[in-house]
Every structure is written in C-alpha cells, then in structure tokens.
Amino acid sequence: MADKETEIRDSFRRQAEVCRKMDSPITAEALETAAEKLSPDTRTGTRLLHWEGDPKGSGDAVSLRLAGGLHAIARKGEDQALKAAYAGEAPVAPAVEAALTEHDAELYDWLKHPPQTNEVGRAALIMAGLHVAASRYPLPIDLLEIGSSAGLVLNCNRYRYDLGGLETGEDTSPLLLKPEWHGAPPPQADVKVVAQRGVDRNPIYLSSPEAAERLIAYVWPDQPHRIERLERAIGLARAFSPPIVAGEAADWIEKRLATQQADGILRVLFHTITLQYFSAEDRGRVERAVEQAGAQADREHPFGWLSFELNDAQDNYELRLRLWPSGENLHLANAHPHGDRVKWLV
Secondary structure, three states, X not given: OHHHHHHHHHHHHHHHHHHHHOOOHHHHHHHHHHHHHOOOOOHHHHHHHOOOOOOOOOOOOHHHHHHHHHHHHHHHOOOHHHHHHHOOOOOHHHHHHHHHHHOHHHHHHHOXXXXXXXXXXXXXXXXXXXXXXXXXXXXXXXXXXXXXOOOOOOOHHHOEEEEOOEEEEOOOOOOEEOOEEEOOOOOOOOOOEEEEEEEEOOOOOOOOHHHHHHHHHOOOOOOHHHHHHHHHXXXXXXXXXXXXXXXXXXXXXXXXHHOOOOOOOEEEEEEEOOHHHOOXXXXXXXXXXXXXXXHHOEOOEOEEEEEEEEOOOOOOEEEEEEEEOOOOEEEEEEEOOOOOEEEEOO
C-alpha cells in the first residue's frame, strides 16, 4: 500500500514539474499540495491513492483530472479562497488543502473521466501544414481529423492567422492565432477547405454549457490567453458546428480512406497529440490505412497526412507532412505543445 501511495504522490509531483516548466505555477503548486495532502479520509483521496491503472499514463492522467476539478470549482466562484488563489491574489496551498476536504464529492466526480482538451493554438500548426500541402497540390481540401475532441482544431478555417508574417485564414474572424514564430513563413497558397469531418471516442458537443465549461476547466488558470482563445473558438463552434461523430478512430479512418475521393480534391488526414492515446494495434491500423490511401493517390486524387505529435525520442513535438503521389516526407516544424511557439524548418 505504501509503495502505491508513493507512486501516486510522485506522479503528482512530476506533473507539477511539467506544469511549472510550461508556465503554470498555480497548477504546479496545486498539484504539489495535493501530493502532500491527499488523505485516505476522503473519497477523492482514497480513490486516487488506490488507483489501479498507471497514474502517469496518458489515458489515466489522474493528476490532471484533479487539476480540472479544482479549476472548475474556482471558476464557479463559490469557494472564495480557491477563486482568489486561482486568480493569483492569495496563497494557493492553503486554499487547495481546504478544497480537497470541503469539495470532496465534486472532486470525486472529476476522477471518473480522463482529461479531454482541445488546444486551439494547434490550429496554427495545421493551417501552416495545409499551406505546404496546397502549395504542392493547389486543389480544394477535404479535411479529416481523428481525435477531434470538440472539433475546435478541425474548425481551423474559421480563424485568422499570422504565421511568421504570412496572414491567412478567415479575415473577419474574431479569433487571431499569432504564435511566436522562428524561421521563414509557410508558403503562400490558397487553402480552401470544402469539407471537414472528424471522429472522437467521446466527442464534446459545445451546445451544452456544461460541456464547454468542463473543456475550459482543463486549461490552466494562470494562462488567460489560452482561456480567451478557447472561449472565442467555442463561440465560433456554436455558430459553425464542426461535424464530429462518436467512434473508434481506426474503424472510422479505415472506412473514410477506403471511400474514393472526388476528382480534383486534396484529401488530408490530420491529428494533434493524439496517437499517444491509441493502443499499438489501433495505431498500426491507422498507419496501414494511410499507406494504402497513399499508394492509391494520383495527381487528380492527392492525399496528405499531417501530424503534430511527440517524437519517438520524446524531446520535441514535431509537425510532419507526408504527401502522395509525390512521396514527400517533410519535417515542417518543432513547436510548443500548445502551439504558442513554432520553429519552422523548411
């Protein structure tokens, strides 16, 4: 038992280190406090300290489940101490310690589901990649996404962008994405998305205020720029609902890619920090479906695979693009996982 508890508490400390390195000291301190103060005298503490899965695994992410719950409570404003702490106006540790007891039932409910985020900033990377694809194949784009969550990155054509000086996207959009950019801008191209579809095991439908608030709660409280752009993207998603369905990614993409695309259409499959959540079997199925689609591509039916994922060495998040029939395999950029900073490589 002691060894399991140590493993759980250590997983909270490791996640706190990650949060601190990624400029969220409030979340870091909240998780450090939880690492010390979780108690088997509460339902939340008992559930966490006896967690059966891998507490640091991407599918479990138990520390981030609790972090989302704490932020949700702070955002409600009923716990004045936690609200003030999460606004940077009061000490974090005592407010979190008290919340672990006072909001035990609510926090326990947050442990039932893994964190689900939809980082809007990554849309800048996808748009940059689409510029490269469209510069090679200047055709209308049929856009497919696996792991869509709420579909906010799938809605990438609804936003404005400044990508290293390249201004693109919807010029009347209320959401501007302008990451810190290093290197040349992407090539100028006419990116015209004519169809877009996505799939997620548990899609978030933002017509529900509760679903939208839950999505916001997983964003770290001391990063207001991320919360602001998420709120703007949610507003756009309510006006232009992204077409996402519930399903298993491997099943869905096998069926989609087996369907003949129309003449003169560039089909692009993309995903952002998604494959780490897949089983080895499902990841292999996706890769085989992609290879088969690539083998069948021609100039009238080109195909692209655009991915933003952690590399095998786990030291960079890489934006990569494969194109068929040309066979190009391009490492386009390394970037911050939230899309805030981009080092363009081509």
